[in-house]
Amino acid sequence: MADQPHHPVLLEEVVEAMNIREDGYYLDATAGRGGHVAAILEKLGADGRILALDRDPQAVAAVTKRFTSDSRVQVRQANFSSLSDVLQPGECFSGILFDFGVSSPQLDDASRGFSFMQDGPLDMRMNPADHPSAAEWLATAEHHEIRDVLRRYGEEKHAHRIAWAIVDARADDALETTAQLVALIKKVVSARPQDKHPATRSFQAIRIRINKELEEIAAVLPIALDALCVGGRLLAISFHSLEDRIVKRFLRDQARGDDLPKEIPIRDADRNPRLRLVGKPVRASVAEIDENPRARSAIMRVAERLPQSREVA
Ligand SMILES: C[S@@+](CC[C@H](N)C(=O)[O-])C[C@H]1O[C@@H](n2cnc3c(N)ncnc32)[C@H](O)[C@@H]1O
Incomplete structure (x- = not known):
């Protein structure tokens, strides 16, 4: 049951918002079946690279198989909260994508225990070793x-x-x-x-x-921000308000910069913001929702890493 399809959500919107450089190094932190990886690869040149992470060994096996002949793709099994362990010193990403939640293959496979529509073992682990x-x-x-x-x-x-x-x-x-x-x-x-x-x-x-899903998100966002190159984009697709609230608050706080008392008369730029919010939150079109009802609840937020006017020691 490992190779059922997963319809990647907001595919065109992800590619556009990622602002892909041909020679960039990208991270898909929730590779699933590799739908977004494939779309990003189409815009990458021969020198571009993408790291595809997933905590689920079945996803890792499927993505490894799918891109086996493309040397630009590296696949790793890891929780995204341990991102610092997979990044080499001195490296940064030109863009990072999170597409939170479960994939269709996880939901549709009764033996994974995620679905109330089918009988199976009461499991629900994205990584069965956890x-x-x-x-x-x-x-x-x-x-x-x-x-x-x-x-x-x-x-x-x-x-x-x-x-x-x-x-x-x-x-x-x-x-x-x-x-x-x-x-x-x-x-x-x-x-x-x-x-x-x-x-x-x-x-x-x-x-x-x-799966400690909300703890994972809260833990990874600051790590992802540190791992982004200046000008790099952070894209996060959430499927319910609990996920989106964490993302929204984090991006807002980082775009606002240092939390100094309002009475201190400084310009916004001097608050040392680390991110710039890019556009409004993106939702799926009616056409996409018709084709893939799961897209109905998707909301994508995008931000860009700013150069630091002063680095925090
Ligand atoms: C919605 S699916 C992603 C689908 C993917 N974008 C595609 O196009 O096929 C979410 C994936 O993220 C993985 N995932 C969820 N939480 C994770 C975490 N904390 N660390 C790594 N992978 C995670 C799940 O195992 C699942 O495969």
Whole structure:
């Protein structure tokens, strides 16, 4: 099930916003199946290079296979928060892309446990070598931890009751499959036909917790900024407000520069901003959403690294 397609979102918009130099060195920090990598490669010359990262070994295998004959592509399995470990001293990127969240192959493969639509092991790990899996976590997490995760990462109104249902159920039988969890949520949450599937929010929340998705984003943004060459672009595509809020705040703070008291009379440039925001947030066109409904919730923010008027010691 490793080679199902993934429709890369905002493909043309990514290529345009990246402002690609033929001889540039680019990072796709969430390579997936390599859709964005392929589009960036089309604009690169023989001296251009791209580093494709993913934490998922299946994605890494698929991208390695796809670009095996292109020496401009280097593929690495890593969490993007460990970016500093993969960058050689003195190197910087001309552009960095993040396309957060899960890929279609991850969602569509029942054995990965991401989907409430298909029965499979309750796993949800992007990298199956990481622990805990969803089943391992749900077996031991306390009621309040489960409740807080469902509330915070899923904005689930019934978090309290779902968490009790999980704690009660596991006293009798281990929760090992997605179908077990779905059945349990359905008992607690009644949904009208026009509503989202009642397990949508809980599955999103548990997946975010298992993969520490928000911690990864918060950790990587300052590292990515340091790894950008002056004039290099940072592109971040988010799929829900929790991701986008982290990106938006980070870019805003870096574009504002040093947080000095308002009464200090200095020009904006003297606040030493590290980024310039490029354009407005970008959303998918109606045509793209028609073709790929997943693009509906995508929002891309773009910023450019500025030269430093003074470097922080
Ligand atoms: C939405 S998909 C990217 C799809 C890709 N742009 C394409 O065109 O095929 C997100 C990918 O990011 C990976 N990913 C998510 N969080 C990651 C992290 N912290 N470090 C590295 N890869 C991550 C996932 O494993 C998944 O393959």
